[in-house]
Amino acid sequence: MKPNLDTLNANQRSAVEWTDGPVLVLAGPGSGKTLVLTLRAARILQNDPDASMLSLTFTTKAADEMRQRLDTLIGGRAERAHLCTFHSFAGDVLRQHGSHVGIQPDFSMLANDEDRIAVLDGVIGKLICDTSALPTDRKNLLFLLDRLFAESYNGEPTAPGMTKTPPWIPPLFKAYCETLQSSNRLDFGALLHFARLLLSSNAGVSRLTRLAWQYISVDEFQDTNRAQYDLLSLLAVGKQPNLFVVADDDQIIYQWNGASPERLLALRSDFEMNVIQLPENFRCPPVIIQLANNLIAFNQTRSEGKQPLVAMKAATDTPALKAEKFNSEEEEAANIPKVISKSGWRPEDCAVLARNARLLDRAANALTENGLQSFLAKRKTEFESPAVRWLFSMLRLANARHDRELLRRVCVAWNHFTGSLIEFEDVEAEAALDGGDFLRAWVNTASSREPIDTHVQLLTQISSTVVDRIDFLQLLEAFWNAKYVDDALEAEEIATWRELHSSLTREHAPENMTLHLYLQEMDLKSKAPAQLPGSIRCLTVHGAKGMEFKHVFLIGMADEVFPSYQATKKGHESKEMEEERRNCFVAITRAEETLNISWSRTYNGYAKRPSRFLEEMGFKFKKPAS
Incomplete structure (x- = not known):
């Protein structure tokens, strides 16, 4: 289907027809910015069979909406557009090239505060400096780390935004990053940190990444923090990059998360942006x-x-x-x-x-x-119903079979799910006889004790699909179609998981969907139910x-x-x-x-x-x- 530009007003049309060079589209609320972004992408990809486009958004919802519209407009040509959030893009880069900065492709995500605090406690216990002045509330420390990551901090003596940097901040930040590297685990801030570090320190990887995308577009630019801006600057280089940015400085409402009106001014100056305005509002009464x-x-x-x-x-x-x-x-x-x-x-x-x-x-x-x-x-980082929480824990253990903490969670979740207690120590002893494979040992232990037919069937499915061969997509379908507990929360979470799964399979072809990719992307998404x-x-x-x-x-x-x-x-x-x-x-x-x-x-x-x-x-x- 050829993109129809006849319904656009003059300002929208100017934006859609913009092809080469940097441009900032100042788009007010209700101005049709998503339509403009989508039609421009469709026009470029349809007219140029060699064109490729990276489209960065602030939310997965926005990326999904654009992807569906683009699929409708140009079908298979939409595959040459990669629509994702900044965090998802950073994950892609690290999966491909992260070994250059100590991150392996199968890294796992620290998606909740409990896990991050556990890492932080371990780091603080090993610091060789005076830690008496550290905030006792660990959540305040997490907030500080998030701000440091958002400001592209690298461990310098002076932290951005601080008139006087406490002496414990540089060693704490560096030790936290080193612990994430050594354990191959990342939180949201570290995703951007290591992707930025990679592209700024490795010229070869940086060049390969830039060559992959002829055109770059950014939606909701006003919401970006310093780390996201620095990442963008490493992608859009040269005097006249093909950079298409949509923003509205009247909707900057995330200063607590690192957004800033000054960043929009820096963008206009750094890239010598042309400007198109979309003041027309099609949403609200006069x-x-x-x-x-x-x-x-x-x-x-x-x-x-x-x-x-x-x-x-x-x-x-x-x-x-x-x-x-x-x-x-x-x-x-x-x-x-x-x-x-x-x-x-x-x-x-x-x-x-x-x-x-x-x-x-x-x-x-x-x-x-x-x-x-x-x-x-409300944002929800983890599934909560016993059955769904257990299966997700199993997939995580399948991705990291020697992780003792993941094994502990599987044991706890199984007990909540079935009422059957499997001792952590028993599985650990079983694993010692089989190369330390906690997943295989857990399934063997559970299978020898579990008398309930429905759960035996489930364990057999687990054994055949993820223990001996990683076919987790088949396992998911079997699990979703079975009903183990008559529970409203379980039904709600399975529906949510299926929706997230559909979104992921639209973004990544099933044949390319490895387990670690699946888990990384799932951990970037909220598990909150639909309205x-x-x-x-x-x-x-x-x-x-x-x-x-x-x-x-x-x-x-x-x-x-x-x-x-x-x-x-x-x-x-x-x-x-x-x-x-x-x-x-x-x-x-x-x-x-x-x-x-x-x-x-x-x-x-x-x-x-x-x-x-x-x-x-x-x-x-x-x-x-x-």
Whole structure:
């Protein structure tokens, strides 16, 4: 199918028809940026049979959406486009060439804090320096490591962003990285760290990687941290690289994760970017666009010459905007189900947004109490149902058959799954007689003790598919089609796993899907379930980014709630306040038809004023008597 450009406006068409050289597309919310990215990729790949394209995204959801659209447009030619997140790309590079920096292709991922803290404790115990000043809360140390990785830190005496670097930081960081190398395990920050280290230190690998991709595109560039930017800079070299970047500086809301308005300025300077703007908004009613333009104009840190949003939807007779004050948080939350029921809206067309999760819990309870189903979206790094957790643990052990910690988890998970206790020490003794293969030893031990027919069948399947030959795809199908426990969580997690599996097989051909590749990619993905049919999504503003809903309820619009207490203490002109304003800009531009804004007189027992952002949007309030 030939990409149809006739439906595009002039700005969109200019972006789609851009082929060579660097360009920055400043794309406002609801401007059709995904369509532009996809049509441009389809046009280039269809017109040039030798072209190849690397398209980097910020989320796996965005990569999946683009991949499906591209497959529909150009079919088999889409195979010459690699659509993935920065982390997934870093994993690809390390699987192919990581041995140059001490990382083997079958590395495993440290996907949860518990595993990372265990590594950290081992590192701290061996440090030859004064560790008395280290934070006792290990999660604070993990946050520090994440920030160091995000800032492309390499262990120098001075850490970025610190006026005075504690003397224990360089040795701790270096020892942590060395431990990851020696154990062949990586966390999310280390993926980018070692990929960047590889491409910056090995000219041959760097050249091979660059030659693989004639065109590079980046979506949601404003969300990137320093490490991702440095990685991109190692791929797009030369005076006029074919670099196509889509961004919106008015939607930079991840400064806590290393994103920065200054990075967009650096991009324009470093690559001498041409600029195309997409100010047209096809999503929101005109009254909401006016609010958004009024609000964001108060920010000083914006791209030079940034155009205001232009509403492409016509105004309707149905009111699109409502703002309401309540006496209490309970009243505010109770109003949501009343409005939905009175309006006759479909629950799945509605969303509740708030600056923090506590407000969402109250809203979700109010929905449930009124007979409406809520859906609180939360990131989930591990499967939790006993059967699914056990199988995933088995696959991990199959990938690292001499790992004692993975064996321990298999034993624990099997006990939770079947009620049958298999002692770790018994398996270890069995393995000692068979070359230290914990997987084979565990299956042999379990098979000799397990009397339940369904579990014997499962163990036989395990033995034939992953112990003697790695055919885990066959095992997965058999496991998914069997029902071992009548458990709602198990059914939900199997459905989630199948969806993630489908996404992976679209990205990687089954014949190329090794077990270690499969596990690495699975560990990069959230195990949170999809939205339940007929439910109302309750999301933080950060969680709602990139989404759109017909009817949006934005709650908690009070000073020291939204904007946050921390931002108000930093001051009205602070960078923290500007980020809060961008958060609010993102929130109100999620609405396709109606926006209901609300606030309470009190939160947590403290009296609050209406959010200053309401006045900036154009709402008028009576000044309190002096």
